[in-house]
Amino acid sequence: MNTLVWIVLPYLCLAVFAAGHVWRWRRDQFGWTTHTSQLLENRLLRLGSPLFHLGAFGVIGGHAMGLLVPSWVTEAAGISEHLYHVTAVWGGTITGVALVTGLALLIARRFVSGRVRRVTTTMDKVLYAALAAMVTLGMVSTVGVNLLGDGYDYRETIAVWFRGIFWLRPEPELMSGAPLVYQLHALGGFLFLALWPFTRLVHVWSAPLAYLWRPYVVYRRRRGGVPTPPPVPAEVRDRALPAVSGRR
Amino acid sequence: MRIRAQVAMVMNLDKCIGCHTCSVTCKQTWTNREGTEYVWFNNVETKPGIGYPKHYEDQDRWHGGWKLDGKGRLTLRSGGRIKRLTRLFANPDLPSIDDYYEPATFDKDILVNAPAGLTDTPVKRPHSALTGEPMAVQWGPNWEDGLGGTHEIGAQDPNLARMPAEAAAKVRFEFEKTFMFHLPRICEHCLNPACVSACPSGAMYKREEDGIVLVDQDRCRGWRMCVSACPYKKVYVNHATGKAEKCTFCFPRIEAGQPTICSETCVGRLRYLGIVLYDEDAVLAAASVPDERDLLDAQRAVFLDPADPAVQEAAREAGMPEDWLRAALTSPVWRLISEYKIALPLHPEYRTLPMVWYVPPLSPVLDAVGAAGRDDTDADDVFHTIRELRIPVEYLAELFSAGDADVVAGVLMKLAAMRSYMRARTLDGTVAGELLDGIGMTAEQVEAMYRLLAIAKYDERYVIPVAHSKDAAALEAQAAAQPDCSLDCAGGPGMHETAATVTRFHLVDGDEVHPGRAGLSARRSDGRLGLTVNPVRGAS
Numbered sequence: 001m002n003t004l005v006w007i008v009l010p011y012l013c014l015a016v017f018a019a020g021h022v023w024r025w026r027r028d029q030f031g032w033t034t035h036t037s038q039l040l041e042n043r044l045l046r047l048g049s050p051l052f053h054l055g056a057f058g059v060i061g062g063h064a065m066g067l068l069v070p071s072w073v074t075e076a077a078g079i080s081e082h083l084y085h086v087t088a089v090w091g092g093t094i095t096g097v098a099l100v101t102g103l104a105l106l107i108a109r110r111f112v113s114g115r116v117r118r119v120t121t122t123m124d125k126v127l128y129a130a131l132a133a134m135v136t137l138g139m140v141s142t143v144g145v146n147l148l149g150d151g152y153d154y155r156e157t158i159a160v161w162f163r164g165i166f167w168l169r170p171e172p173e174l175m176s177g178a179p180l181v182y183q184l185h186a187l188g189g190f191l192f193l194a195l196w197p198f199t200r201l202v203h204v205w206s207a208p209l210a211y212l213w214r215p216y217v218v219y220r221r222r223r224g225g226v227p228t229p230p231p232v233p234a235e236v237r238d239r240a241l242p243a244v245s246g247r248r
Numbered sequence: 249m250r251i252r253a254q255v256a257m258v259m260n261l262d263k264c265i266g267c268h269t270c271s272v273t274c275k276q277t278w279t280n281r282e283g284t285e286y287v288w289f290n291n292v293e294t295k296p297g298i299g300y301p302k303h304y305e306d307q308d309r310w311h312g313g314w315k316l317d318g319k320g321r322l323t324l325r326s327g328g329r330i331k332r333l334t335r336l337f338a339n340p341d342l343p344s345i346d347d348y349y350e351p352a353t354f355d356k357d358i359l360v361n362a363p364a365g366l367t368d369t370p371v372k373r374p375h376s377a378l379t380g381e382p383m384a385v386q387w388g389p390n391w392e393d394g395l396g397g398t399h400e401i402g403a404q405d406p407n408l409a410r411m412p413a414e415a416a417a418k419v420r421f422e423f424e425k426t427f428m429f430h431l432p433r434i435c436e437h438c439l440n441p442a443c444v445s446a447c448p449s450g451a452m453y454k455r456e457e458d459g460i461v462l463v464d465q466d467r468c469r470g471w472r473m474c475v476s477a478c479p480y481k482k483v484y485v486n487h488a489t490g491k492a493e494k495c496t497f498c499f500p501r502i503e504a505g506q507p508t509i510c511s512e513t514c515v516g517r518l519r520y521l522g523i524v525l526y527d528e529d530a531v532l533a534a535a536s537v538p539d540e541r542d543l544l545d546a547q548r549a550v551f552l553d554p555a556d557p558a559v560q561e562a563a564r565e566a567g568m569p570e571d572w573l574r575a576a577l578t579s580p581v582w583r584l585i586s587e588y589k590i591a592l593p594l595h596p597e598y599r600t601l602p603m604v605w606y607v608p609p610l611s612p613v614l615d616a617v618g619a620a621g622r623d624d625t626d627a628d629d630v631f632h633t634i635r636e637l638r639i640p641v642e643y644l645a646e647l648f649s650a651g652d653a654d655v656v657a658g659v660l661m662k663l664a665a666m667r668s669y670m671r672a673r674t675l676d677g678t679v680a681g682e683l684l685d686g687i688g689m690t691a692e693q694v695e696a697m698y699r700l701l702a703i704a705k706y707d708e709r710y711v712i713p714v715a716h717s718k719d720a721a722a723l724e725a726q727a728a729a730q731p732d733c734s735l736d737c738a739g740g741p742g743m744h745e746t747a748a749t750v751t752r753f754h755l756v757d758g759d760e761v762h763p764g765r766a767g768l769s770a771r772r773s774d775g776r777l778g779l780t781v782n783p784v785r786g787a788s
Contacts, residue, residue, distance in 0.1 A: 040487055212333070
């Protein structure tokens with residue numbers, strides 16, 4: 001059971017994450033978009049979207065800090081356990097609240113505005129449900145366990161297990177002792193990654209940073225372009241007609 | 249010098265009767281799809297008026313186009329690159345659907361299926377094409393046509409606010425006092441496009457061969473910066489696909505040497521299409537001239553004289569085909585813009601160097617001359633009256649010359665002089681020499697201009713060289729191979745191959761319009777398309 005949940009499932013999810021993106025990129029460039037609905041509803045989005053996105057940046061950064069940076073690195077850098085804990089909890093709470101507020105507003109506008117409700121796809125609903133579940137679990141573990149509760153040092157267990165997956169040395173026993181919220185959040189995180197390539201979240205990988213360096217006006221040459229005198233339209237049409245009738 | 253060719257258009261507003269044939273044929277060709285109900289690549293507006301989307305010319309509000317920064321450098325009005333990226337999450341300058349209009353559809357079933365012998369007449373009601381709910385139609389792509397509401401909102405026209413107050417006071421909106429003219433608008437296919445410059449993903453581009461500005465549908469990621477950056481508001485969000493779409497200048501037709509669909513079907517024969525040679529390296533400097541009123545001449549100076557042997561030589565060196573050079577020589581657009589100098593760009597002060605130019609409307613002048621008890625063949629009388637029109641020259645100047653009334657007056661005088669000259673020549677057999685002197689044109693020039701404007705032969709209005717590409721024949725064959733549609737078929741030119749996630753361009757039997765999205769229309773038992781809304785109770 002431990003092996004299945006804490007080794008097989010993460011690797012499976014990562015495989016789906018990678019293969020899903022390759023598949024989507026190759027097959028569905030046209031669907032690779034933010035799928036903006038600002039045109040249809042602006043009042044709630046104007047507040048909710050920046051809150052959600054900035055909150056998400058903070059939360060992602062926090063996860064990177066907590067999961068990828070081993071505790072001996074921060075100790076070597078002279079950051080005390082207490083200082084780290086305070087930063088992590090408060091940083092996590094603030095960005096988390098921004099994320100929750102933003103997400104709530106974004107979900108609300110899907111219900112409040114009939115125009116937006118109409119363009120909401122099934123995949124959007126799945127994504128919103130998954131996001132809501134993940135954010136709730138995350139907030140419970142940050143605020144409920146670490147801020148108000150006794151606290152749990154995930155850096156010695158979850159973070160080590162997480163890094164182990166990428167070093168190809170997974171240690172499932174580290175996870176079995178973690179509190180249930182943390183277990184669910186970690187599992188959910190991997191499932192969320194597996195869902196990622198099939199949602200509008202793919203727009204994250206198209207963050208247009210190259211815009212900062214490219215020239216303003218983009219010129220492009222039409223593909224092909226060998227100068228040959230083309231036949232007159234009627235000629236082409238007459239030539240194409242037998243082919244059309246043959247196909248019918 | 250980097251020499252390029254641009255397919256450009258001139259519209260003679262004097263002849264536009266506002267019949268909307270261009271809008272309708274364009275809509276049928278390009279935007280008759282879900283997600284683009286509110287989109288008009290070509291729309292005809294009534295001026296004075298606030299237009300579509302509402303107040304689009306008010307750049308203090310929408311921040312479209314370019315401006316010069318404190319150091320005199322050209323920057324987008326909506327801010328620099330970093331500022332734009334910080335606004336990706338919510339674009340504060342994006343018009344909402346209500347600024348365009350909420351698209352409506354009607355349930356005609358209630359008329360068709362009305363039982364015989366009703367004592368009251370069945371009435372079809374508008375339903376929102378976005379939600380299916382009953383709605384009141386409150387705006388459209390030309391709501392102000394026939395002076396609809398102009399007496400109430402016409403005064404909000406942003407051009408009036410910029411005019412000198414005494415001239416603005418001359419614009420009347422009351423019925424019987426007012427005067428209006430029509431302004432057909434398509435994408436300007438600018439030399440210095442703000443939309444392309446604002447596109448974060450680099451999906452928008454200007455074609456090197458013919459200058460047509462397009463959106464790469466596969467690369468567009470829906471950041472919607474192009475929509476707000478375009479001062480003409482001619483880039484739209486398709487709310488079904490989440491991608492930007494815009495006027496394509498009917499490039500599949502242009503490549504085959506045919507005029508755009510709006511030009512082809514223009515009843516008034518007021519559109520002219522041709523190529524203009526220009527120097528790409530001169531574009532930035534021209535768009536950056538400090539005084540807005542110098543922009544017109546600066547843009548004209550970017551264009552290259554196709555009759556100049558040095559230009560021809562440079563063009564050949566750059567690999568331009570001979571028939572393109574010949575087309576440039578006979579281009580009606582070049583003649584109207586640079587030879588007769590009667591065509592003017594729409595809002596040159598946006599600094600985008602637009603490539604759809606307009607011959608300003610003259611219609612009321614000769615009537616006004618008569619009404620003032622003057623002689624319409626007398627040069628002085630005509631020229632005087634031009635300054636006293638119901639649509640003040642200052643208003644046209646706000647549209648076409650960054651407020652320089654002398655430029656517009658000069659164009660109107662040329663047009664008035666041409667009419668008077670031709671009238672004298674045809675009716676009396678006399679040559680009104682003083683009219684020609686007044687406008688500084690020769691008799692040959694005036695008669696050639698008259699032929700181009702008034703006779704307006706098809707072959708002279710549209711001088712479009714075919715694309716030099718092995719694709720051209722293939723594109724034609726592809727279009728011809730589709731028996732029921734030419735351009736907007738699935739996989740057709742410029743359109744994306746129909747994939748599972750993509751809106752189809754035609755409704756076909758059994759098609760759901762968009763996955764995950766309840767279709768507003770559905771195939772009925774008799775095979776026709778009907779609404780899925782219940783006309784009495786709203787959504788069924």
